[in-house]
Amino acid sequence: MEFSPFDIQQNVALGPLTTLGVGGTGRYFVKAESVEKVRAAVHFAEVHELPLLVIGGASNLVISDLGWPGLVLEIAIDGIRQCSSAAGEIFEVGAGVDWDRFVAESVSGDFGGIECLSGIPGRVGATPVQNVGAYGQEVSETIVSLLVFDRTDNRVRTLSAAECHFAYRKSIFNSDACGRYIILQVDYRLSRERRSNLRYRDLEHYFAGQPTTPTLREIRKAVCEIRAAKGMLIDPGDPESRSVGSFFKNPVLSDVAFARLQGKAQERKLRVPSYPALARQKKISAAWLVENSGFSKGYRRGRVGLSQKHALAIVNRGGATADEVIGLKDEIQHAVEQTWGIQLDPEPVLVGF
Ligand SMILES: Cc1cc2nc3c(=O)[nH]c(=O)nc-3n(C[C@H](O)[C@H](O)[C@H](O)COP(=O)(O)OP(=O)(O)OC[C@H]3O[C@@H](n4cnc5c(N)ncnc54)[C@H](O)[C@@H]3O)c2cc1C
Structure with a gap:
């Protein structure tokens, strides 16, 4: 299957497609409602030597301000x-x-x-x-x-x-x-x-x-x-939901690392929360780490910040750039590492950085 020129859009703004609302443009953009169209899009990318970015609802993406230099393929197969x-x-x-x-x-x-x-x-x-x-x-x-x-x-x-x-x-x-x-x-x-x-x-x-x-x-x-x-339900009227959901995964710790964390918490007269659902998988709450590293809900850093309803959600407070989002991510990761010796891994996919 070949595309008619109308099937492929060019220089499409990607930010508005994402729930976080940041990111530059996609050089080419195709929406595929069928397997045949997926196949044709992949063929187009191969023939033109374009890097391919597959997206769905773009709710777990932080797209760079530079955008995507190749083909963005939105999967829209219904049924x-x-x-x-x-x-x-x-x-x-x-x-x-x-x-x-x-x-x-x-x-x-x-x-x-x-x-x-x-x-x-x-x-x-x-x-x-x-x-x-x-x-x-x-x-x-x-x-x-x-x-x-x-x-x-x-x-x-x-x-x-x-x-x-x-x-x-x-x-x-x-x-x-x-x-x-x-x-x-x-x-x-x-x-x-x-x-x-x-x-x-x-x-x-x-x-x-x-x-x-x-x-x-x-x-x-x-x-x-x-x-x-918690601002974890997308609602166009709720600026606290302009996010990718939780920005960091709950760290999974070995017994030794967990004991070390408990020791550090005791020095600060804190208790590491242990919920059965997390403890079963040896996970600890990333939100607790963030909140006990100097960041509270509602923390602001220019046009980005933490949700007032959830300490793990980085929100775009309006007109933010991807660089600003990444700046806050880096600041949080650094503080958690310095305070607790734990590396927080981002949950969303960082595209084009
Ligand atoms: C308010 C909010 C709350 C959230 N809560 C949760 C939660 O509770 N639990 C949770 O797990 N996640 C949560 N998320 C994250 C997100 O919604 C999920 O990860 C969701 O599954 C992403 O779907 P998407 O279609 O938007 O994927 P996208 O963001 O478009 O893509 C995400 C990744 O999947 C790849 N991808 C997408 N579609 C395909 C495909 N058809 N084939 C191959 N690769 C593909 C993309 O390349 C990318 O790497 C939340 C996000 C928000 C904004």
Whole structure:
């Protein structure tokens, strides 16, 4: 398939496409609603020797002020198909489907497995990339397979969940095989029997005293309300949500490193918070580290700052540049390293730096 000149846009401003609202222009831009169009876009990039940037909803991207010198390919493949199999209900979902639309549809059909992931922005195709997770659930628990376009031989293949090597905010797509695959479809196994394990503190508090087991709809409502209170639900009217969500991952510490951290905390008469959901994975709260390194919610640094509702969200307070965002990121990382000897890793993808 060849593109008509109208299919490819040139010099497209990328900042307005992102939830953070920073970044320069993309030299070329294509929106692909089909596998054929993905194939043609890859071919175009190869023929013209252009670097390729694949995007979904651009909610986890910090794009450099210099923009992207090659082709930006937005994956917009639609469609949700439900298939019954001996192994349960499989939902085959196009990579371009809005993630929260899929969650909403599964919850209203009373299918459990992703209800705690309500309200996360972005598209289905990006969920395996960083193994999207929140409130005790990760997509790796329900993904069974993926349809991908393999850029090494330009073929469409199926990958099993096991081949994705999912871990905390990690998969082959953001590590060993970064840039190799374009995700076209993700297949999830959801179940009417599956009931969420409400082990996350905020959810436990929300439902404390409720005599009946919360329904999927109640859990979705609770998660969305909790997220909104933290500025973690995209709302054009809420400047606290002009972000990429959490900017830093929760560090995973060895027992020795954790003991060292506890020692440093005791010297400062502080206690490292330990929530069961974090402790199980030996994670510690990045938000606690940030807040105890000199940054409180609402901290300002010119046109960027920390959300007033969440210490881990760097927000664009209006007209910020990517350089300003990175400046604040560096300042926080430096302070946490100096104070606690811990390196915070950014969660979003830094593009073009
Ligand atoms: C307010 C807010 C709250 C958030 N809360 C959470 C949260 O609770 N938990 C969480 O895990 N994340 C959270 N995020 C981060 C983000 O929403 C997720 O990572 C989301 O899955 C990104 O989807 P996207 O379509 O916007 O991906 P993009 O930002 O467009 O891309 C992210 C990465 O995935 C790659 N990618 C995207 N689509 C494809 C594809 N089809 N094939 C191959 N690679 C692809 C891109 O190249 C890039 O590397 C939050 C973000 C915001 C703004």
